[in-house]
Structures are given as structure tokens and as C-alpha cells.
Amino acid sequence: MEVWEWGSGDSSxxxxxxxxxxxxxLPYPHTPILPYPHTxxxxxxxxxxxxxxxKITKRFPGVLANxxxxxxxxxxxxxxxxxxxxxxxxxxxxxxxxxxxxxxGQIYFKDRKVKISSPRKAIELGIGxxxxxxxxxxxxxxxxxxxxxxxxxxxFLNLKRVEQAxxxxxxxxxxxxxxxxxxxxxxxxxxxxxxIIKALYRGAELLILDEPTSVLTPQETHELFQILRTLTxxxxxxxxxxHKLNEVMQVCDRATVLRNGRKVGTVKIQQEGPEKExxxxxxxxxxxxxxxxxxxxxxxxxxxxxxxxxxxxxxEELEAVNDQNxxxxxxxxxxxxxxxxxxxxxxxxxxxxxxxxxLAGLRKAVxxxxxxNGQEVLNEPPRKLLEGGIAHIPEDRLRxxxxxxxxxxxxxxxxxxxxxxxxxxIGNALPGPRWLNYTEIRKFTERLIISYDxxxxxxxxxxxxxxxxxxxxxxxGRELTRSPKVLLTVQPTMGLDIKATEFVHQKFLEQRExxxxxxxxxxxxxxxxxxxxxxxxxxxxxxxxLLPADQADREILGRWMSGL
Amino acid sequence: MLVGALAGxxxxxxxxxxxLGFLIGMAASGVFSLIMGFITITLKRDQVITGIILNxxxxxxxxxxxxxxxxxxxxxxxxxxxxxxxxxILGDIPYIGTILFHQNLLVYLAFLLVPVSAWxxxxxQFGLNLRAVxxxxxxxxxxxxxxxxxxxxxxxLGGIFSGLxxxxxxxxxxxxxxxxxxxxxxxxxxxxxxxGKWNPYGVALATLLFGxxxxxxxxxxxxxxxxxxxxxxxxxxxLTIVALVGIVGKSKPPAAxxxxxxxxx
Ligand SMILES: Nc1ncnc2c1ncn2[C@@H]1O[C@H](COP(=O)(O)OP(=O)(O)OP(=O)(O)O)[C@@H](O)[C@H]1O
Ligand SMILES: [Mg+2]
Numbered sequence: 001m002e003v004w005e006w007g008s009g010d011s012s013x014x015x016x017x018x019x020x021x022x023x024x025x026l027p028y029p030h031t032p033i034l035p036y037p038h039t040x041x042x043x044x045x046x047x048x049x050x051x052x053x054x055k056i057t058k059r060f061p062g063v064l065a066n067x068x069x070x071x072x073x074x075x076x077x078x079x080x081x082x083x084x085x086x087x088x089x090x091x092x093x094x095x096x097x098x099x100x101x102x103x104x105g106q107i108y109f110k111d112r113k114v115k116i117s118s119p120r121k122a123i124e125l126g127i128g129x130x131x132x133x134x135x136x137x138x139x140x141x142x143x144x145x146x147x148x149x150x151x152x153x154x155x156f157l158n159l160k161r162v163e164q165a166x167x168x169x170x171x172x173x174x175x176x177x178x179x180x181x182x183x184x185x186x187x188x189x190x191x192x193x194x195x196i197i198k199a200l201y202r203g204a205e206l207l208i209l210d211e212p213t214s215v216l217t218p219q220e221t222h223e224l225f226q227i228l229r230t231l232t233x234x235x236x237x238x239x240x241x242x243h244k245l246n247e248v249m250q251v252c253d254r255a256t257v258l259r260n261g262r263k264v265g266t267v268k269i270q271q272e273g274p275e276k277e278x279x280x281x282x283x284x285x286x287x288x289x290x291x292x293x294x295x296x297x298x299x300x301x302x303x304x305x306x307x308x309x310x311x312x313x314x315x316e317e318l319e320a321v322n323d324q325n326x327x328x329x330x331x332x333x334x335x336x337x338x339x340x341x342x343x344x345x346x347x348x349x350x351x352x353x354x355x356x357x358x359l360a361g362l363r364k365a366v367x368x369x370x371x372x373n374g375q376e377v378l379n380e381p382p383r384k385l386l387e388g389g390i391a392h393i394p395e396d397r398l399r400x401x402x403x404x405x406x407x408x409x410x411x412x413x414x415x416x417x418x419x420x421x422x423x424x425x426i427g428n429a430l431p432g433p434r435w436l437n438y439t440e441i442r443k444f445t446e447r448l449i450i451s452y453d454x455x456x457x458x459x460x461x462x463x464x465x466x467x468x469x470x471x472x473x474x475x476x477g478r479e480l481t482r483s484p485k486v487l488l489t490v491q492p493t494m495g496l497d498i499k500a501t502e503f504v505h506q507k508f509l510e511q512r513e514x515x516x517x518x519x520x521x522x523x524x525x526x527x528x529x530x531x532x533x534x535x536x537x538x539x540x541x542x543x544x545x546l547l548p549a550d551q552a553d554r555e556i557l558g559r560w561m562s563g564l
Numbered sequence: 565m566l567v568g569a570l571a572g573x574x575x576x577x578x579x580x581x582x583x584l585g586f587l588i589g590m591a592a593s594g595v596f597s598l599i600m601g602f603i604t605i606t607l608k609r610d611q612v613i614t615g616i617i618l619n620x621x622x623x624x625x626x627x628x629x630x631x632x633x634x635x636x637x638x639x640x641x642x643x644x645x646x647x648x649x650x651x652x653i654l655g656d657i658p659y660i661g662t663i664l665f666h667q668n669l670l671v672y673l674a675f676l677l678v679p680v681s682a683w684x685x686x687x688x689q690f691g692l693n694l695r696a697v698x699x700x701x702x703x704x705x706x707x708x709x710x711x712x713x714x715x716x717x718x719x720x721l722g723g724i725f726s727g728l729x730x731x732x733x734x735x736x737x738x739x740x741x742x743x744x745x746x747x748x749x750x751x752x753x754x755x756x757x758x759x760g761k762w763n764p765y766g767v768a769l770a771t772l773l774f775g776x777x778x779x780x781x782x783x784x785x786x787x788x789x790x791x792x793x794x795x796x797x798x799x800x801x802x803l804t805i806v807a808l809v810g811i812v813g814k815s816k817p818p819a820a821x822x823x824x825x826x827x828x829x
Binding site: 129 | 689690699703
């Protein structure tokens with residue numbers, strides 16, 4: 001039996017007592033220990049297969065999520081895992097981390113056949129995972145979060161020693177975090193570093209990162225890549241899931257593409273050189289599965305000239321505080337006209353979340369005025385704003401946009417369940433309750449699933465069973481079918497694959513042609529520049545610049561975003 | 565608490581040994597809490613409803629067992645209670661000596677348990693894992709903490725200690741068992757945990773407050789005021805609520821409190 005009880009202190013089963021964090025990559029049978037900082041040829045390391053999975057199959061009720069997938073991960077490589085939303089990437093990684101059991105197939109770690117029956121087993125083997133949605137406790141400090149579930153000598157927590165070890169790891173892998181800080185006060189980028197340290201602290205040799213960049217700013221992404229390079233230089237391997245091919249070309253050594261639960265192939269990446277573009281096209285083709293070139297897809301996004309209407313949304317000297325009662329919106333003024341897309345760029349955490357929450361009625365402003373169609377609506381309840389024509393694609397889909405444990409149909413009518421055709425009243429003039437019309441609700445849900453290409457095991461599945469990208473598509477679809485007058489949207493394509501991203505962009509442009517006023521908040525400059533009519537930058541709670549889109553470029557925006 | 569109170573009483577009554585009585589009381593209450601654990605952790609049913617039902621069950625069950633064994637005699641059976649222990653030297657201090665250092669073992673133990681449980685919760689690996697399971701079971705699970713096992717341990721430990729609390733009433737304070745002898749003290753304990761902001765020291769303060777009010781109420785009764793005694797009996801409860809609502813600010817419970825943990829396969 002495993003030792004788990006406090007006070008039992010059986011040190012014989014300890015795998016990584018925190019006193020012995022290896023200063024070098026953990027030695028395993030066939031690899032030499034690299035001197036640090038090392039300069040030896042990586043090619044030697046590359047010949048060593050750290051992990052081999054063989055014909056893994058995983059079936060959920062109604063879907064074959066993984067179908068006979070085989071894959072090899074070499075020591076010291078960054079291996080990209082690509083595929084469209086719902087292709088089965090997260091499922092495969094959850095199997096490697098012991099969260100799911102495969103229906104069939106084998107896993108070999110360092111040439112030994114292993115059965116990864118639980119995360120604990122994965123950790124013992126040296127596999128660490130940073131999940132698509134972070135697994136941190138906001139109320140705990142960084143050091144406490146790192147120590148949860150740790151097996152160590154004796155029952156006592158030695159936070160001092162952990163803090164020291166974290167500082168050491170931070171230094172060695174350039175992962176800057178303050179071990180004594182509370183996680184709730186950390187930025188998304190630092191939270192991710194905490195997750196990585198959590199895995200390294202347990203002696204991970206293989207690090208799985210599930211869409212790590214979808215929540216990061218370009219600067220943070222750049223820092224993450226530096227970290228990944230340091231890690232692999234020290235012999236660790238990384239599996240890196242992303243939807244962005246540019247990122248693959250920047251840091252990855254090889255890439256494997258999945259489609260509909262099957263492996264399409266593995267490609268060697270050339271980070272430099274003339275073949276780069278060819279490889280990129282090739283990967284895109286493998287993911288989508290038909291002959292499309294990226295270029296034609298891109299030109300398909302054609303912005304038609306639109307006659308702007310009147311100012312539908314007008315914000316004057318808006319002021320708001322964040323949860324810590326700090327003033328994060330400092331007298332902001334702007335307006336969006338019908339048929340116009342106003343893009344707001346800026347590094348996350350400069351007041352974007354609060355701005356949208358105020359406009360959606362989810363946060364009380366402390367000053368200023370907001371007009372919707374000429375009517376003052378500041379601090380009105382969300383229902384009233386919704387009726388006034390505001391649709392909202394929130395930033396944090398798990399917290400705000402969806403109820404994960406409810407089925408798809410119920411999620412589809414959030415915000416409109418009180419209206420026909422989803423509910424009706426018996427005897428229209430009489431007071432009394434409204435009754436839900438499930439026939440209509442189901443019909444609507446099915447339409448949503450088809451028109452937004454949402455991959456689901458079943459139309460009645462609970463939201464939790466959908467892959468991350470499909471959850472996002474669901475929200476976008478629901479909000480756009482409201483036929484809104486104003487669309488508030490924050491990071492609308494977070495976690496979406498290339499095709500879905502283009503699709504959503506296309507839909508936004510359609511809305512624009514239908515005279516919807518769109519407020520697009522995004523940290524992705526490409527997205528902002530491709531869609532917006534005007535671009536503003538939010539920095540420390542203020543709009544530091546506003547330009548027509550044709551006069552804006554990455555350089556100016558970048559400068560504004562860093563407060564220059 | 566009730567189960568512990570009765571089992572402890574019966575244990576002492578039949579074995580003529582208070583120490584054994586305590587052990588039996590705590591064990592019985594621990595086993596009783598296993599039912600709670602099974603329903604809420606393994607079957608993942610609602611904790612509040614299960615709790616209420618088990619409370620009602622305990623009330624009926626203990627009264628029933630007691631009657632079945634002793635009938636309704638005029639002179640209720642009693643046992644030889646835990647004797648007060650005098651702390652040498654300190655117990656001789658006039659006035660304060662008798663109050664503070666002439667108590668039974670359990671009183672000293674209760675005070676000792678405060679720093680001990682705080683230390684376990686905040687300074688040991690077990691405590692950290694336990695808190696993690698209460699805050700974010702999925703995160704704990706991904707780090708290899710056996711969530712269900714931890715929750716069982718917590719429930720059983722809780723049962724054992726509330727059993728101890730029950731035993732105190734029958735074995736140290738009143739020397740006998742009566743129907744619903746706890747008179748809602750278990751709920752006061754829950755309130756104390758909330759008002760004490762989920763921290764053993766805070767909880768100790770909250771319960772002391774209740775104790776003071778209860779003591780006051782007893783003295784007032786002894787003095788023979790004109791107030792009906794029912795009002796005096798209410799006093800500690802009212803005072804506790806008022807004082808705590810007035811003094812204590814917002815108390816933040818563990819994020820996953822009372823939420824069953826569903827692992828997907
Ligand atoms: N617990 C579950 N129950 C039922 N079906 C599931 C479950 N988890 C995943 N699926 C299904 O398995 C398929 C693969 O999902 P997975 O999360 O692995 O996709 P993904 O490649 O990570 O996609 P994304 O890029 O959107 O995150 C999807 O069709 C999804 O609906
Ligand atoms: Mg995924």
C-alpha cells in the first residue's frame with residue numbers, strides 16, 4: 001500500500017525528497033549527465049526515446065477521442081501536438097498524466113512498459129503537466145501550492161526550504177516567481193510559471209503544456225519560449241500543445257498532428273531556412289485535411305466598406321475599481337458606432353476585464369456615464385442591458401459564459417430563457433410562471449451545433465464533456481444569435497483552431513455589415529489589426545491612444561502598450 | 565455528539581471505567597460519521613441534507629436505545645464521572661486557582677487541542693493536503709492527493725472529536741444521559757467554526773464566548789431572577805450570535821465546501 005498518512009514518515013518510498021532536487025538532469029540508464037551550463041551536442045540526446053506510446057485508444061460515450069495513436073518523444077526535444085478543436089489532444093495528454101485510462105494500447109517510459117494509473121504514478125515516473133485550465137489554489141501562497149500532495153520525509157512542512165528550492169529553480173530555468181506571494185495576486189504569466197515549477201520541483205523530465213500560450217501576452221509567450229529552451233538544453237522534454245503555427249516554428253523540434261482522434265503524421269521542424277513556409281503549409285493541411293493554402297484562407301477575410309450609423313455605445317469618463325478596490329479605469333471615454341469594430345489592444349490586466357464587466361452590468365462603476373442607444377444605462381442590471389441589445393463573450397468562459405455541469409440545451413438559452421420561443425405563458429394576460437419549451441430549445445441547440453461546427457459527443461451532453469475550443473465556439477455562437485446591437489467580446493478566439501478562428505472572424509465581419517457595434521478586446525495584435533475600424537490601447541486604466549485602423553501598425557501599438 | 569454522549573455513558577456504565585467509556589464514545593461516533601462519509605463522499609449526495617437527516621436519526625436513535633436499556637425510571641442511572649485534576653502549585657492560587665487549574669483532564673485537553681490542530685492544519689503536509697482538498701479537489705487530485713481518502717479521514721476525525729464533545733457532557737459534566745442532552749451544541753460548534761473564520765484560534769474564541777454566556781445564564785438562574793428560566797436558557801445562543809455577527813467580519817469558507825468531488829474517468 002502507498003504511504004500517505006501524515007506522521008508515518010516512511011522514507012523508503014520517497015521518490016523525490018525535496019532535499020535532493022537534482023542539480024543536473026536526472027540520470028537515466030542510457031544518457032550521460034550533462035555538465036551545466038552545457039554545450040554538448042543535443043543530437044546525442046535526441047537519439048534517446050524518453051516516452052513511447054503505442055496504439056492508444058480512448059473512447060467516450062459517443063466519440064472515439066483517440067484512435068490507435070502512436071507517438072515517440074525524444075529526450076531534450078520540444079514536441080508540438082497539433083490538431084483542430086476536439087481532435088483529441090487534451091484527452092491523450094490526460095492519459096499520459098494518469099487522469100484517464102486508455103481503453104487499449106501501451107505506454108513505455110524510458111523503455112519500460114508502464115501503467116499510469118493515477119497522476120501520482122505519473123509524477124513518480126517524472127511526468128508533469130500544466131493543464132489548459134490552471135490547477136492552482138488562489139488563497140494559498142506559491143510555496144504552498146507547490147507543496148500540495150508532496151511526499152517528503154516526515155510530516156512537517158518546511159516552507160523555508162521550499163522557498164529556497166523554488167528560488168534555485170527560478171534561477172536555473174529563469175522562471176521568476178516570488179514563492180511567498182499569494183497566487184490570487186499573480187498575473188496569468190506568473191501563474192503559469194508556478195505551474196511549471198510545480199512540475200519541475202517534483203523532478204519532471206517530461207513536461208506537458210496544454211495550450212500554454214492561449215492566455216499569455218506576446219511578451220509572456222516570448223519569456224515562456226526562453227524557459228522551454230533552457231529546459232530542453234538541460235535534457236528535459238516538452239510536449240507543447242498550441243493552435244499557432246508560428247509558435248511551432250519558433251520553438252519546436254518536431255510536431256505531431258492529430259485529426260479526428262487519429263494521428264496524421266509527425267514532421268521535423270526547421271526553425272530557420274527556406275523550407276519553413278513549406279512545412280507550415282504542410283502542417284496546416286495535415287490539420288484541416290483538405291487542400292487549402294494559408295494564403296487563400298487569409299485573403300478570404302475581406303472587410304467590406306460599411307456605412308457607420310450613429311453612436312450605439314457611448315462611454316464618458318468611466319471609472320471603476322477592481323476586486324482589491326484599486327482604481328483600474330481612470331475616466332475612460334470612447335464610443336462605438338453601428339457597423340463599426342473598435343479594437344482595444346493592451347497587455348491583459350490594464351483594466352480590460354473591468355471595462356467589459358461594467359458594460360455588461362456585472363460590475364458597478366464608481367463614476368462616469370454609459371449610453372446605450374442614447375439612453376443612460378450605467379449600473380443597470382445585466383438583464384436590462386441584455387434586453388437593450390448587449391451581447392457579451394466573456395474572457396473567462398469557465399466562470400462566466402457557461403455552466404459546465406448543465407447540458408448543452410440549458411447552456412444555449414442562458415440569458416434568453418425568459419423569452420419566446422424558449423418559454424411561454426399559459427394565458428398571456430394572466431400573471432403566472434413561464435414554462436420552458438424544450439422542443440424549441442433542443443431545435444435551437446441543434447442549429448447552434450451545426451452552424452458553429454461544434455463537436456460534441458451528443459446534443460444533450462454536459463458542457464464539461466466538450467473540448468476547450470468547442471466550449472468557446474458554443475459561447476460565440478450563442479451570443480451572436482441573440483442578434484445584438486452591441487457586441488462586447490474579450491479574447492473571442494482563445495483556444496480556437498485556425499479554421500474556427502477564421503470562421504469567428506468572418507462572423508464578426510458579418511455582424512458588422514448588419515450594423516452591430518462591436519467592442520473587440522484582445523491581446524492579439526493580429527486579430528485587432530485584421531478586424532478593427534479603429535484601434536485604441538488601454539494602458540493602466542487609461543486610453544493612451546486611438547487611431548483609425550489603417551494608420552495603426554504593430555510598432556505604434558506596441559509602444560503604446562508598454563506605456564511609452 | 566449525541567451518539568458519542570450515549571455510547572460513552574453506556575461504556576462507562578457497563579465497564580465501570582471512565583477512560584474506556586471515552587474510547588467507546590469516540591469510536592461509536594467515529595463509526596456513525598462513517599455513514600455520513602459514505603453517503604456524501606462515495607455516493608456524492610448532498611451534505612446538508614445528509615447532515616440534517618443523520619442529526620434527526622441520532623436524536624431518535626439515542627433516546628430509543630436509552631429507553632430500551634433503562635426504561636423510564638424515576639431515578640435515572642448515573643455513573644462516576646471524570647474527577648477534576650488539580651494542577652500542583654498553580655491550583656493553590658486563591659480564587660483563580662480553582663477556576664483555571666482545578667478542572668478535569670478534558671478541559672486541559674481541549675485547550676491543548678487548539679494549538680495542536682492549528683499546527684497540523686498549517687504546518688504539516690497532511691494539513692496542507694487537507695486544506696487543498698477542501699479548496700480545489702481537482703488540483704489536489706492532479707498532484708496525487710487521494711481526495712476521497714482525505715475526505716473520509718476528515719469526516720471520521722470530525723466524528724471522533726464530536727464524540728469526545730458528547731462524552732464530556734455525560735461523563736464529566738452531568739454524569740447521566742438525557743434526551744437531546746447536547747441541546748444544539750453541535751450547531752453552535754458549526755457556527756463557531758464559521759465565525760472563527762475557519763481557524764482553530766478563532767474557533768476557540770467563539771466557543772469561549774458561548775461558554776461564558778452559558779456560565780452567566782447558570783449563575784443568573786441560581787440567583788433566582790424573575791425572568792422565566794426559558795429566557796435564560798436562550799441567552800447564550802442569542803448572545804453568541806449577536807456578539808459574533810457584530811464583531812466578526814466576513815468569513816470565507818473553503819471553496820469546495822460541501823461540494824462532492826466527481827472524478828471523470
Ligand atoms: N469527459 C468526456 N466525456 C465525453 N467526451 C469527452 C470527454 N472529454 C473529451 N471528450 C470528447 O473527446 C473529443 C476530444 O476532446 P479533447 O479535449 O481531447 O480535444 P482537444 O484536441 O484538446 O481540443 P481543443 O483544441 O478544443 O482543446 C471531443 O470530441 C470531446 O467532446
Ligand atoms: Mg484541449
